[in-house]
Amino acid sequence: MNNRLLPAVLALVVGLLAGFLLYPMFAGGDEAAPAVAASDDADPQAEAAPLPVVTSRSTLDLVRERGYVRCGVSQGLPGFSNPNDSGDWSGIDVDLCRAVAAAVFGDADKSRYTPLSAKERFTALQSGEIDVLTRNTTWSLTRDTALGLDFVGINYYDGQGFMVRKELGVKSVMELDGAVVCTNTGTTTELNVADFFRSNGLAYSIVAFEKSDEVVAAYDAGRCDAFTTDASGLYSERLKLADYNDHVVLPEIISKEPLGPAVRQGDDQWADIVRWSLFAMVEAEELGVTSKNAGDMRTTQNPAIRRLLGVEGAFGQNLGIPNDWAYKIITQVGNYGESFERGVGVNTPLGIPRGLNALWKDGGLQYSPPVR
Amino acid sequence: MPSSPQPWNNPKLRAFAIQLAVLFVVGSFVWIIVDNTITNLQRQNIASGFGFLENPAGFGIALTLVDYTEQSSYGRALLVGFLNTLLVAVIGIFVATILGFTLGIARLSSNWLVAKIATVYIEVVRNVPLLLQLFFWYFAVLRALPLPRESLSLLEVAFLNNRGIYVPALLLEGNGLILGLSVLVGIVSAWLIGRYAKRRRLETGEIVKGVAFAPLLIFVVPVLAFLALDMGLKAEVPSLQGFGFKGGWSLIPEFVSLLLALSFYTAAFIAENVRSGILAVSKGQTEAARALGLKPTPILRLVIIPQALRVIIPPLTSQYLNLTKNSSLAVAIAYPDLVSVFSGTVLNQTGQAVEVIAITMTIYLSLSLFTSLVMNWYNRHMALVER
Numbered sequence: 001m002n003n004r005l006l007p008a009v010l011a012l013v014v015g016l017l018a019g020f021l022l023y024p025m026f027a028g029g030d031e032a033a034p035a036v037a038a039s040d041d042a043d044p045q046a047e048a049a050p051l052p053v054v055t056s057r058s059t060l061d062l063v064r065e066r067g068y069v070r071c072g073v074s075q076g077l078p079g080f081s082n083p084n085d086s087g088d089w090s091g092i093d094v095d096l097c098r099a100v101a102a103a104v105f106g107d108a109d110k111s112r113y114t115p116l117s118a119k120e121r122f123t124a125l126q127s128g129e130i131d132v133l134t135r136n137t138t139w140s141l142t143r144d145t146a147l148g149l150d151f152v153g154i155n156y157y158d159g160q161g162f163m164v165r166k167e168l169g170v171k172s173v174m175e176l177d178g179a180v181v182c183t184n185t186g187t188t189t190e191l192n193v194a195d196f197f198r199s200n201g202l203a204y205s206i207v208a209f210e211k212s213d214e215v216v217a218a219y220d221a222g223r224c225d226a227f228t229t230d231a232s233g234l235y236s237e238r239l240k241l242a243d244y245n246d247h248v249v250l251p252e253i254i255s256k257e258p259l260g261p262a263v264r265q266g267d268d269q270w271a272d273i274v275r276w277s278l279f280a281m282v283e284a285e286e287l288g289v290t291s292k293n294a295g296d297m298r299t300t301q302n303p304a305i306r307r308l309l310g311v312e313g314a315f316g317q318n319l320g321i322p323n324d325w326a327y328k329i330i331t332q333v334g335n336y337g338e339s340f341e342r343g344v345g346v347n348t349p350l351g352i353p354r355g356l357n358a359l360w361k362d363g364g365l366q367y368s369p370p371v372r
Numbered sequence: 373m374p375s376s377p378q379p380w381n382n383p384k385l386r387a388f389a390i391q392l393a394v395l396f397v398v399g400s401f402v403w404i405i406v407d408n409t410i411t412n413l414q415r416q417n418i419a420s421g422f423g424f425l426e427n428p429a430g431f432g433i434a435l436t437l438v439d440y441t442e443q444s445s446y447g448r449a450l451l452v453g454f455l456n457t458l459l460v461a462v463i464g465i466f467v468a469t470i471l472g473f474t475l476g477i478a479r480l481s482s483n484w485l486v487a488k489i490a491t492v493y494i495e496v497v498r499n500v501p502l503l504l505q506l507f508f509w510y511f512a513v514l515r516a517l518p519l520p521r522e523s524l525s526l527l528e529v530a531f532l533n534n535r536g537i538y539v540p541a542l543l544l545e546g547n548g549l550i551l552g553l554s555v556l557v558g559i560v561s562a563w564l565i566g567r568y569a570k571r572r573r574l575e576t577g578e579i580v581k582g583v584a585f586a587p588l589l590i591f592v593v594p595v596l597a598f599l600a601l602d603m604g605l606k607a608e609v610p611s612l613q614g615f616g617f618k619g620g621w622s623l624i625p626e627f628v629s630l631l632l633a634l635s636f637y638t639a640a641f642i643a644e645n646v647r648s649g650i651l652a653v654s655k656g657q658t659e660a661a662r663a664l665g666l667k668p669t670p671i672l673r674l675v676i677i678p679q680a681l682r683v684i685i686p687p688l689t690s691q692y693l694n695l696t697k698n699s700s701l702a703v704a705i706a707y708p709d710l711v712s713v714f715s716g717t718v719l720n721q722t723g724q725a726v727e728v729i730a731i732t733m734t735i736y737l738s739l740s741l742f743t744s745l746v747m748n749w750y751n752r753h754m755a756l757v758e759r
Binding site for chain 2: 118119122123126142143145146147148176177178179180182185186187190191193194195197198204205206207208209210211214217218221222223225264265266
């Protein structure tokens with residue numbers, strides 16, 4: 001073989017080798033999307049891969065192997081998901097994430113949080129960066145279908161409201177003709193504002209920021225007359241204002257905003273676990289089981305409570321998790337009412353009454369199918 | 373025995389084979405990525421394709437250069453965002469160039485104070501991150517301005533408040549087309565006079581008197597047309613109605629602060645390019661020009677700048693590209709540019725991240741390539757012609 005040929009052959013071999021090495025890497029790229037469990041075996045690319053790559057498995061397996069649940073949360077919304085000075089997260093969305101961790105691992109602390117902007121949240125879930133999105137996210141038809149996601153419940157019934165300065169003397173949203181309205185980009189609120197003002201024949205101009213801190217800053221600086229987002233968000237953002245008593249939330253609610261957790265479409269078992277973690281908290285409140293009395297309640301004769309706490313039946317087994325799943329949730333996180341009062345209730349700075357989020361028997365909408 | 377050369381001993385054939393192999397590897401790499409993305413999107417039941425561009429957008433936009441309502445399509449929203457980006461980029465490039473050239477020359481001034489002021493400006497502005505400057509121009513300035521009801525006013529016709537700048541709109545009563553044509557006539561005649569004067573100067577060495585005033589024609593001709601055709605001008609003064617000012621012409625604070633931040637920031641870099649260009653022209657050129665009896669201003673205009681431009685233009689192109697791309701920071705202060713409207717709101721309403729980001733990237737790429745094309749043409753035009 002001629003010496004001058006050597007580099008050429010070498011280049012060819014390296015090129016082909018690189019091709020072979022890269023092919024399985026990208027053909028096996030679906031490991032980044034582990035949600036799809038059922039259809040995977042039929043994937044020809046995964047089979048054709050000559051190198052052993054991690055095949056897609058169920059979210060539950062991946063979570064167990066990793067040792068903790070990854071939840072997508074807000075970038076700081078007091079009452080829902082907000083970090084304190086030492087970086088510990090709290091709020092009702094965080095509680096839901098902790099409940100899932102308690103159900104799977106028996107330890108609520110085996111949960112980690114990824115703060116996401118409104119814009120990033122769905123991509124983070126689709127790409128497998130997080131296991132469940134517990135971030136004050138409105139359930140709508142488009143999001144449930146076109147994004148490859150499934151909403152599995154509603155942990156807060158919300159609606160869009162408006163906040164204005166008291167000095168404007170505005171008493172109703174209908175008086176906001178010609179107003180400048182501030183909000184976040186990439187939210188359903190942007191659409192609701194457009195619909196509301198258009199259908200009522202009112203003029204408006206919208207200023208949309210990417211981060212809520214900037215929305216608040218712009219509203220505080222007087223750039224806009226009104227600040228609109230979910231009513232719960234208004235109460236919580238109002239706390240960030242310099243003089244929050246100078247601002248008033250208008251009485252009208254212009255939309256339905258059911259906020260709830262979402263998981264990737266196609267992994268039914270994981271969807272069930274998240275769904276029933278939420279239901280367990282609601283059911284516990286209805287049955288009067290709290291974090292304090294759950295231990296004693298295990299000896300009760302009430303069959304509904306015995307089933308919920310895993311004393312009777314094997315309901316956890318059906319979900320693929322330990323039978324004392326709900327007991328762990330209730331003792332470590334609390335029931336829905338406890339979580340609500342701790343995060344957003346009347347005794348917190350937010351001071352939100354239960355309203356729609358009361359149990360069905362108290363005139364609210366929170367209702368859990370029976371655990372049986 | 374004469375042996376015919378083996379094919380692998382043919383350097384041309386070998387080079388071709390290697391290139392083919394590399395092309396194949398790169399091609400299959402790209403194909404695998406695209407195919408894999410499509411397969412995964414379909415398997416996860418995520419909508420794909422570009423059909424969404426025709427669906428109604430349903431949201432409002434604060435600043436639109438073309439007709440846009442909530443019923444317009446996502447495609448229309450894309451156009452609105454693109455035009456807003458273009459608007460701030462073009463005006464920003466214009467302001468940054470003028471300011472940058474002024475500062476660059478000022479930094480070399482023999483006047484101690486002027487040179488120091490320019491130096492301090494350049495060193496401060498180009499060493500503070502652009503996003504912070506953007507927040508400064510937006511939030512710091514916004515906070516200092518009064519609410520609409522306490523607006524600062526100039527003679528009760530122009531107003532400044534935290535909702536923007538409001539000036540009276542001048543509405544033409546008469547034929548706008550004729551007025552536009554008269555501006556064109558003014559430009560063409562000014563250019564013709566300038567060309568004639570230059571030829572005359574080159575041929576005879578004699579300077580045509582009054583040629584410096586030729587550009588005034590651009591204003592004089594339309595004014596004459598205006599008076600001759602008895603056109604009227606009506607001013608529409610903005611007035612406080614309800615929550616803010618109605619009528620007149622207005623600029624929203626998001627646009628003003630983005631424009632200020634981008635052009636002040638980029639001007640500092642352009643100033644340094646200009647300075648390096650001027651310093652690249654050897655001192656001998658100045659001395660030779662002075663020896664010929666030229667005064668400082670013609671020395672700068674006729675001797676230094678044309679030579680300096682050859683050094684300035686290539687890095688200047690980079691600054692123009694930077695300014696255009698930096699305009700995407702607009703999303704932080706709610707200026708409805710391409711990124712904010714399209715890869716912000718539209719992406720979120722449709723959830724079609726791959727398509728939306730691909731379109732956005734293509735647009736920025738085309739915009740940058742177009743700028744490069746124009747600047748490269750200008751560079752060739754200005755480059756040294758070797759004799």
